[in-house]
Amino acid sequence: MRLSKFYLPTLKETPAEAEVVSHKLLLRAGMIRKLTAGIYSYLPAGLRTLNKISQIVREEMDNAGALEILMPTVQPADLWKETGRWDFYGKELLRMKDRHDRDYCLGPTHEEVVTDLLRREVRSYKQMPLNVYQIQTKFRDEIRPRFGLMRGREFLMKDAYSFDINEEGADKSYKAMYDAYMAIFTRLGLDFRPVEADSGSIGGSFSHEFMIIADTGEDTIAICENCTYAANLEKAEVVYAKKECVKKEVTQTEEVLTPDTHTIAELCTFLECAPEKTIKTLLFNVDGEAVAALIRGDRELNEIKLKNFLNATELEFANKAEVETWTNAPTGFAGPKNLSVSKIIADNELLLDTDYITGANKKDTHLLHIDLERDCTITAYTDLRVITEDDSCPRCGGAISLKKGIEAGHVFKLGTKYSKCMNAAYLDENGKEQTIIMGCYGIGISRLIAASIEQNHDEHGIIFPPQIAPFEIALLNLTPKDEKTSEKAEEIYTLLQGLGIEVLYDDTTERAGVKFNNADLLGLPMQILVGAKSLDNGIIEVKNRKTGEKNELKIDNLRENILNWRDTVILSWKKS
């Protein structure tokens, strides 16, 4: 492609709207443009990369035996009412009415549609296993779309759905998708980790997220430095070497006045104690029931763990009136002793010690020498807190480190969550009706462009891996007014095209400096620089955008020299 015939509107300045580096560079390199909040157009270069990522995903899905289909964007409300998600999904579901006043939504995901599609056709156990996927535009009306392609409202997604006759088959389908995702993210050249994840509102029995490691990620993941364990923060289990409480004698509980201590830090300073000796009492309204959660003063509660433990639908912090009723005191002094709640759930860690300091359910007052067993009625101990880098791996005991990640893929074992309420059934070998076991598997195709750039860039621009770059090679004519240079550049352009190598040929009359900058900004992995001066010396210069390494190729036997150099650039990506 000749740049003079291409549309690549690069920008010198970063538009004010962009916060993260991928968003800035996608705009500056002329790959995308914003239409409105969270909704983008792909310009020619951006679409080329989007299509390349789609193609890699498609090939690996096909390899895994999944069949590509295409389902509609506009979905009738009736199906969403069958699963209850019409009410449950909330405002992210964009709803509308057609000319006949019938309710529809724009598909944020396709469990309902695909289950409806196959329940009408699949009758027999012989028709499964079946795995269908699509690469299709989704819409989620995010409350705060941001970071460009990272969290858009309209985005491109690959979603797959598996249908199996039993748990064993479903696990096999899940494993096949897990393996396909490993292959996809590896081929995309990304630094990623599959992590154990919470199933969230989509439901189902277990799931993994595929996280692209990047400082700008919106998720935090816990990774073992020793084994392959990785989990997102909501899911990461906290375990302890010694699980039993060290029983020791505790003196009688004692009230102490603690005026003006509003935080754990202030309390500890006032009482001259370590935060590890204090307990936070957090009060929640859980599906209408009063629940207290206890964790050590220096720890952070993981609400998802609490919600999952209670098998709750809604979990909300207690309001002022509820706190005052349950504690019989103003807010800020809750403690587990003499608390009027239905359940008190304590974090496992509190079993490891005793003689704690807690709120006294009395204004400006705390209690010293609390022995939870002796003084309080604890409903249950469980893992309630957020993991930290001080904790150890729940699998191998190794060191845990916390990293930021971008969720780019998600595999779910759904079980019968959708098939049951939508009555997707089949006849087994004995002619008995059984419910289909499903799985669902998503990849955020458009988000992957952003994720790749977050991992691969420098101060000059994007650094694209060869397999997803809009073009492989940037061919720069540095002295277009010089006839000999233009001839040679044209010759190389024709040569590369003949070899089937995708090349963006800067044949414009811009200054060499502008050409260098644009080439670095768009970040094609290979640059071939044709200039009068080096041609006089019988050479052309080439540059590996990733390593910055420059080489001189002799123009004798140029075809072979270019191909050899191209191999070294591709190799430099495989090594890392």
Next chain:
Amino acid sequence: MRLSKFYLPTLKETPAEAEVVSHKLLLRAGMIRKLTAGIYSYLPAGLRTLNKISQIVREEMDNAGALEILMPTVQPADLWKETGRWDFYGKELLRMKDRHDRDYCLGPTHEEVVTDLLRREVRSYKQMPLNVYQIQTKFRDEIRPRFGLMRGREFLMKDAYSFDINEEGADKSYKAMYDAYMAIFTRLGLDFRPVEADSGSIGGSFSHEFMIIADTGEDTIAICENCTYAANLEKAEVVYAKKECVKKEVTQTEEVLTPDTHTIAELCTFLECAPEKTIKTLLFNVDGEAVAALIRGDRELNEIKLKNFLNATELEFANKAEVETWTNAPTGFAGPKNLSVSKIIADNELLLDTDYITGANKKDTHLLHIDLERDCTITAYTDLRVITEDDSCPRCGGAISLKKGIEAGHVFKLGTKYSKCMNAAYLDENGKEQTIIMGCYGIGISRLIAASIEQNHDEHGIIFPPQIAPFEIALLNLTPKDEKTSEKAEEIYTLLQGLGIEVLYDDTTERAGVKFNNADLLGLPMQILVGAKSLDNGIIEVKNRKTGEKNELKIDNLRENILNWRDTVILSWKKS
């Protein structure tokens, strides 16, 4: 692809919803399924054909120098308000509000979005010509979606938009797209005609429709049997060999009582006259003005011609009260003499004769011996009627035939219709601001699947041209229980895959009859039939689905025999 691993739910019975043959066959062959009115899912075989058509369109658009982009489905109302189409477009535009109560629509077309995209970037004449296209899902809330993929609500479209600095450039861009469309429809193997078309509500200065000839088409087109002239019915000009009125003396106008004559036929029977001697007077409210249109009693008025001639926005039949006021009589007796209207527009044909019969603007009464020149005030004569097979070609005078067609493509020269109101301007060579000249060019990709099937089918099923068939070859193992047959079938499957030929291998345990029927139904162009009996004779049977021709290929040198036969099948498509 092995059929046992594929998802191809063929149906023996035709679902009641299907009216036209393409719809029936698409459902029966397991290519699509209906989600809800006018909204379909593509199953694996259907998507393969959809993608092949897309790819042919893409290649020819790229060849023509157009650049592929991808714009969003969801569009903000603001842009549509700029062009006035938010109010003007009507109920086909599906509108909705997001969580912040902002107005959006689902894009039925992208003139607003693309003009907005480029007006922000294009500043200089040097940046044009520019032609961008996308292959993208559209939504039009049709009042009566029908015929499956022929007139859906959600459908796949290729839409391109050209941007030029002057009329000459715009005409060149238009011509390039016209030529690309010729190439596309030819490559798709369709019997088609480009026809002159009315620009309709999308506006603009001139346009061509690309019509696929098919009895089930919703449009009628007039085609010259002699030259290349073709136009759709709204646009087709009517011309006459002798253009002048034959002046002859007409006796005085005479009233005649015509009770109970409600139609031209009844009137002619009653008066014993030929319908060619009568004039129909049709009354309209045109943008608030009273207008009468006169045509011969046996002719059909072309309202579009009237509307265009008057340069009108809205044209409605006069209501009862208006008719009574304008004619001073009950409805049914309107005539051009003493009619209280602003304008009387008469069809050119009325100039060819005189001594007509018209209504008398009086109950149960007509007038004989009307001389339009003498008795009436005619505002203008123009071409007002629908062309018939009795007319001759406006270009060469050849015979006209009327055919049904499916509109599958449309090229428009838009001029400045959108660029003006959206202020899409550039600086010319002299630094002066000028308005960009635009064109737009659409192809209904999903509709083309239906159109191709309307042209290519028989009582057994679809007959796909090789270039858009889901697979090229159906390989049928007719005696799967026979080890030797299965071995040979597997060998051929491996051979074809190795050659990069797309093959659907029926490796199931179904009866041969079922396999034959399914293969004919899906209509892959080539069938290879492997059975025990013919293998014993050292041959395999092959069948050209289009011609029905069967051949026997020797299993010695099978690779070459298959390739040679494949060439003949491809040739049989090129010859037709």
